[in-house]
Amino acid sequence: MAKTPLILIPGTLCDDRLWGYQRKYLSDIAEVSICEVTKDDSISSLAHSILEKAPEKFALAGLSLGGIISLEIMRLAPERVIKLALLDTNPNPPHPDQIATWERFINMANNGQFLDITIKHLLPILIHPDRRKDETLVSTIIDMAKKIGKDGYINQLKAVMTRSDQRSILSTIACPTIVVVGKEDMVCPVHISEFLTESIPTAKLEIVDYSGHLITLEQSGKVSALLRDWLNS
Template structure:
């Protein structure tokens, strides 16, 4: 979790600023180690919240963002990124999907998701996350990393229950937007952890099959939380993707 020395020269992407969308119970802390390493001229990390459905949030973000941009989403942020792609592919100069499940959510999941929001409110966000999600969030080799655990639980506590409730509705209302991937020809990156049992290799295969031109990279020793588990490797992959966009 220590800040790495930046060895890259400055990469000027002002013409297509990088927009980073976080996941459930995530804030700026998710992306900061990656941003520190990338050394790009224009980047913004956004919290996925502020609307109660994936289509509504995608519309809201598109109304506020520049005319054209690079878009990278992690987990729930990747779901919203796919909805933005379906809505306005001409706005997106390149797409990166990290820890993504491109499928729609099964209706049977809704009750359990909403019950989790209530449990988290009773127990406290960080306590709930530690007890239920932490063992699934990172690779086995990272389970004993106290700094990683502290960062993820701190993000949950800072996000709060209202944000969690909205994010849960976004997850429930997501659509299967793989058709948008099939017709999108700009540089596309798919990045996943080999130890991720939330957004599994099969989920990423489904995304890759929908976007045969995409570059698919698996980090074998990482779990779901790629930007915090392997920030240097994620930064390298995103930087190379942006360079391809700028060609």
């Protein structure tokens, strides 16, 4: 049986390690590719860049920023996506408070405080409280941020700051869809994923216990099993 082409899109300040376990676990049934999302500063440009390199038909999964880009791909080329997975994804337009925070982070990054953003401001809300002393997990998150770098991060912030309201797309999504969220996600709380599920006709919701925002790292086995069932369905 031919493997399913599967495109995985990381979140902000994350590289291919965000999906490392899933790539390994799904490699027997999927031809996995993990996108880089640092070179453009708009959601539309990032989505177009991915589509230019993508197979004609593919399954698509995105986490957070990756989910936002995935929804833009669904707006641009829904006929090319055979299955969709949205992990810890917010379809709403940015809130003024969020924009103010991101502008502050851009100023910090430009003033030599780039790593402080991850270490002091993001880590406390990205992962489950009980995992904050997990040295392996924490070091992976910090190393990913280092690899993305200041310029890549600023591009990502500009992209989310200027993103459009994606709620109107949701009712048009017709492919099999799974919505996955960490039960303790403080960045994209569960009620947002419940809204996604209610708004997408084909969607099924999975809430992952003992996990915050970075569920592919925090509960790698559970999330991988969910994605395997989704691909096989």
